[in-house]
Amino acid sequence: MPRYAIKVQYDGTPYVGYQVQPNGPSVQAAIEKALCKMAKLPSGQHIPTSGSGRTDSGVHALGQVVHFDYPASIHPKAMQRAFNSLLDTSIRVIDVAQVAETFHARYDVAEKEYIYRVDVGQFPDPFKRHYTLHHPYRYDLAKMQRAICDIVGTHDFTSFCSTKTDKEDKVRTVYEATIMYDEEQHELRFYFRGNGFLYNMIRILVGTLLQIGDGLRPETELQRLLAVRNRKQAGPTAPPQGLYMQRVIYEQDPFNQ
Amino acid sequence: MPRYAIKVQYDGTPYVGYQVQPNGPSVQAAIEKALCKMAKLPSGQHIPTSGSGRTDSGVHALGQVVHFDYPASIHPKAMQRAFNSLLDTSIRVIDVAQVAETFHARYDVAEKEYIYRVDVGQFPDPFKRHYTLHHPYRYDLAKMQRAICDIVGTHDFTSFCSTKTDKEDKVRTVYEATIMYDEEQHELRFYFRGNGFLYNMIRILVGTLLQIGDGLRPETELQRLLAVRNRKQAGPTAPPQGLYMQRVIYEQDPFNQ
Numbered sequence: 003m004p005r006y007a008i009k010v011q012y013d014g015t016p017y018v019g020y021q022v023q024p025n026g027p028s029v030q031a032a033i034e035k036a037l038c039k040m041a042k043l044p045s046g047q048h049i050p051t052s053g054s055g056r057t058d059s060g061v062h063a064l065g066q067v068v069h070f071d072y073p074a075s076i077h078p079k080a081m082q083r084a085f086n087s088l089l090d091t092s093i094r095v096i097d098v099a100q101v102a103e104t105f106h107a108r109y110d111v112a113e114k115e116y117i118y119r120v121d122v123g124q125f126p127d128p129f130k131r132h133y134t135l136h137h138p139y140r141y142d143l144a145k146m147q148r149a150i151c152d153i154v155g156t157h158d159f160t161s162f163c164s165t166k167t168d169k170e171d172k173v174r175t176v177y178e179a180t181i182m183y184d185e186e187q188h189e190l191r192f193y194f195r196g197n198g199f200l201y202n203m204i205r206i207l208v209g210t211l212l213q214i215g216d217g218l219r220p221e222t223e224l225q226r227l228l229a230v231r232n233r234k235q236a237g238p239t240a241p242p243q244g245l246y247m248q249r250v251i252y253e254q255d256p257f258n259q
Numbered sequence: 260m261p262r263y264a265i266k267v268q269y270d271g272t273p274y275v276g277y278q279v280q281p282n283g284p285s286v287q288a289a290i291e292k293a294l295c296k297m298a299k300l301p302s303g304q305h306i307p308t309s310g311s312g313r314t315d316s317g318v319h320a321l322g323q324v325v326h327f328d329y330p331a332s333i334h335p336k337a338m339q340r341a342f343n344s345l346l347d348t349s350i351r352v353i354d355v356a357q358v359a360e361t362f363h364a365r366y367d368v369a370e371k372e373y374i375y376r377v378d379v380g381q382f383p384d385p386f387k388r389h390y391t392l393h394h395p396y397r398y399d400l401a402k403m404q405r406a407i408c409d410i411v412g413t414h415d416f417t418s419f420c421s422t423k424t425d426k427e428d429k430v431r432t433v434y435e436a437t438i439m440y441d442e443e444q445h446e447l448r449f450y451f452r453g454n455g456f457l458y459n460m461i462r463i464l465v466g467t468l469l470q471i472g473d474g475l476r477p478e479t480e481l482q483r484l485l486a487v488r489n490r491k492q493a494g495p496t497a498p499p500q501g502l503y504m505q506r507v508i509y510e511q512d513p514f515n516q
Contacts, residue, residue: 086382086383127268
């Protein structure tokens with residue numbers, strides 16, 4: 003059976019998260035339901051899919067990648083149209099490609115990019131309440147910008163990982179980590195690119211960085227937290243609605259071959 | 260009792276509309292509930308409010324204006340903070356002013372501005388599904404831009420008014436009407452400024468203009484429709500989620516005195 007990769011955007015607001023779960027609608031279940039209809043499978047049959055990684059309830063994606071084996075050969079453009087007519091408008095397939103049978107959306111990930119958006123207006127923008135964290139406090143941007151540099155490189159990120167994780171190895175490499183202020187939008191944007199991120203890692207980093215910016219922790223705090231390897235000493239987990247899985251990068255781009 | 264005017268933004272998605280209605284939550288009811296709490300009124304008592312005009316279910320506001328008489332004198336900044344801590348984050352008070360006892364949010368309106376946003380991407384943007392109309396068809400922007408000029412001036416807009424209206428006088432003056440394309444956002448933005456707009460007027464104008472852009476009607480169609488004064492001959496009412504009450508203009512700006 004030919005293997006396909008799809009690039010997916012979604013508004014995570016109405017979902018319990020990316021992965022199928024018993025307690026509510028998931029993005030993965032919506033995609034698999036659309037696939038079943040597309041392939042006209044008899045009821046009970048199902049096409050399994052693999053995403054590049056999970057996203058939690060309320061977390062968004064601008065470029066999630068998912069692969070699956072499909073029982074027929076379809077032109078990628080036709081498959082994209084079929085997906086977008088079958089899926090709810092909270093999910094959109096923005097690219098489809100037929101890929102090598104060895105391609106794996108999760109195992110083959112080289113790098114991932116995430117952004118985290120913070121609404122720093124005095125009162126929360128009603129149009130951003132599902133798409134940003136509202137943080138109206140006075141903050142020192144330059145201090146946060148200096149602090150965030152400490153996580154670039156290869157480190158043990160135990161302090162920035164939910165204790166609910168099942169991963170043993172907490173060492174990850176962050177290639178880029180920046181914070182910019184968008185004056186027009188009254189928004190802070192945190193940007194992270196790395197070879198992988200632990201469970202809640204970006205949300206804990208953002209929660210801790212905001213405390214540094216607010217003056218509640220010293221500028222050198224991330225160095226200390228990397229060394230102590232203790233989740234309890236880091237800041238709070240920032241809420242899900244500010245987080246976006248922006249891009250998944252593979253050694254060979256499956257959508258541009 | 261001192262009279263106050265407030266400027267309000269809201270995401271219309273969760274509401275049955277601006278005005279209090281028996282069948283669901285309204286923006287006005289939310290504002291009046293917040294006012295009751297703020298004034299610590301005994302139950303059963305209530306502070307009536309007047310908005311500059313209604314918005315339908317799903318229609319948004321960037322600058323709705325509302326006035327009311329409040330039983331005490333409060334500093335406008337304190338009242339703004341109180342509103343924003345009492346209101347749901349789908350509604351935000353962006354300005355408060357104490358105004359003359361003769362000021363009326365509806366009767367005193369000199370002009371109003373509305374915008375209508377259209378997502379013209381091939382597939383609907385999941386983050387804009389509650390905030391734009393998705394219209395993925397080929398369209399002729401220049402033709403729409405020429406056509407829209409015909410409504411500028413004083414005209415009888417009967418063809419562009421819902422038959423459900425209770426207004427007898429259908430003559431209104433449009434001062435400005437333009438369409439621009441935002442390439443980065445893949446959006447068409449319709450802008451209207453006039454001395455008043457009839458029920459569904461902008462949504463019917465947008466529905467008709469899109470048909471002109473799509474080649475379904477001639478470029479001179481708006482002239483003809485103004486002349487025939489018949490709602491049935493105009494295009495469909497564009498859906499509510501693309502519409503924003505952008506600004507209400509008074510002879511004397513109540514927020515800048």
